[in-house]
Amino acid sequence: MPVLSHMGAAAPCGLHAYESNAFGKDYKGNLFACSFNMRKITRHQLEYQGAGLASKDSDFLVSDQIDFHPTDVIEDADGSLLVIDTGGWYKLCCPTSQPGLVKPDVRGAIYRIRKTDAVTIADPIGIKVDFKTTTANKLVQMLSDERFVVRRKAVDALALKGDAAVEEILKANVRETKIDARIATVWALCKLGTPKAILALKPSLNDSSQEVRLAALNVVSLHRSNAHQKEIQQLLKGGSAPGTKVVCRDSRPYKG
Numbered sequence: 122m123p124v125l126s127h128m129g130a131a132a133p134c135g136l137h138a139y140e141s142n143a144f145g146k147d148y149k150g151n152l153f154a155c156s157f158n159m160r161k162i163t164r165h166q167l168e169y170q171g172a173g174l175a176s177k178d179s180d181f182l183v184s185d186q187i188d189f190h191p192t193d194v195i196e197d198a199d200g201s202l203l204v205i206d207t208g209g210w211y212k213l214c215c216p217t218s219q220p221g222l223v224k225p226d227v228r229g230a231i232y233r234i235r236k237t238d239a240v241t242i243a244d245p246i247g248i249k250v251d252f253k254t255t256t257a258n259k260l261v262q263m264l265s266d267e268r269f270v271v272r273r274k275a276v277d278a279l280a281l282k283g284d285a286a287v288e289e290i291l292k293a294n295v296r297e298t299k300i301d302a303r304i305a306t307v308w309a310l311c312k313l314g315t316p317k318a319i320l321a322l323k324p325s326l327n328d329s330s331q332e333v334r335l336a337a338l339n340v341v342s343l344h345r346s347n348a349h350q351k352e353i354q355q356l357l358k359g360g361s362a363p364g365t366k367v368v369c370r371d372s373r374p375y376k377g
Contacts, residue, residue, distance in 0.1 A: 125176040126165060132157035135193035135205070140269040143200020143239050153181060153202065155191035160184045162194055162204060169331075182234065188227040198245035198270040201235040247271040252278040257289040264309065265302035272305045280312035287317045303333045311340040319346045326352040 135155035139148055152165040162182040167174050182191075188209035195203045209227030244250075245268055252260070252274050260282070263275035279286040290306055298306075307325050310318040325337035326349055334356065341349055 126178050131159045137194050137196060139196055141200035144236050153194045155194055157190050157192060160189045162191055199242050201233050204232040206230045247274055257282045257286045261289045261293050264305040265298050276305055276309045279309045284315055284317050287321050291321055300330050300332060304336050307336040307340055319344055319348050
C-alpha cells in the first residue's frame with residue numbers, strides 16, 4: 122500500500138481507529154493520530170481508492186503551548202477521546218521537540234474530549250453483565266449492542282464457549298442485523314477458530330457490506346483456511362455479493 126499521509130517531522134504516534142457514533146456518524150472508522158512534535162491530534166478520514174486507501178487529513182486538536190506533547194489517544198467506552206500529554210521532559214534524540222533545555226518540571230496531563238451534546242450511555246462497559254455465566258444465546262444477541270465495548274466483551278466470552286457458540290451464531294439471523302453486529306460475529310468466529318467456526322464464515326463472505334466481506338477475508342487469511350476457495354474466487358471475479366467490485370493493481374492473472 123502507498124503512504125496514506127505525509128506528516129513531516131511530526132513524530133507521529135498513538136494511532137487509534139474510532140469505533141463509536143458519539144462524535145457523529147462521519148467520525149466512525151476515522152483514525153486519530155498524535156503529532157508529538159507539532160503539538161496536535163490529527164483526524165484521518167479513510168476512503169477506498171482503487172485497490173487501496175486514501176486519507177483526508179485535518180487537525181482535530183491543536184495546542185499553542187510548546188510543552189504540549191501528545192503521545193497517545195484512546196477512545197473511552199462512552200465515545201469520548203482521552204489524550205495523553207507527556208509534558209516537557211523529553212529532548213534526547215528529538216531536537217525539534219523543544220526549543221530549549223529539557224523541562225522535567227513541566228508535567229503532562231490526560232485530557233478528555235467529549236461532544237457537548239453527546240448522549241449519556243448507561244453502563245458503557247457492561248459492568249452489570251456477568252459475561253462468564255451468560256449463555257451463548259444471550260452473548261450472540263449482545264453482538265448487536267450499541268456499546269462497542271460490550272460487543273468486544275461478548276466476542277471474547279463467546280470464544281470460550283467452543284462450538285456451542287457456533288451453533289448459536291448459525292441459529293441467529295445475522296444477515297438482518299446491523300453491520301457492527303455482523304462484523305462482531307466475524308471476529309467471534311475468528312477467535313473461536315475451530316473448523317466449524319471457519320466454515321460458518323460463508324454468509325459473511327457473501328455479505329452485502331464490503332466491510333463485513335473484508336473482515337471475513339481477513340479471518341480466512343489469518344487461519345490460512347482453504348475452506349472457502351469457491352467464495353474467494355467468486356469475490357476476485359467480482360461476481361458474488363451484491364455491489365461487489367474488485368480492483369487489482371497487479372496485471373498478472375489470478376491462479377488460485
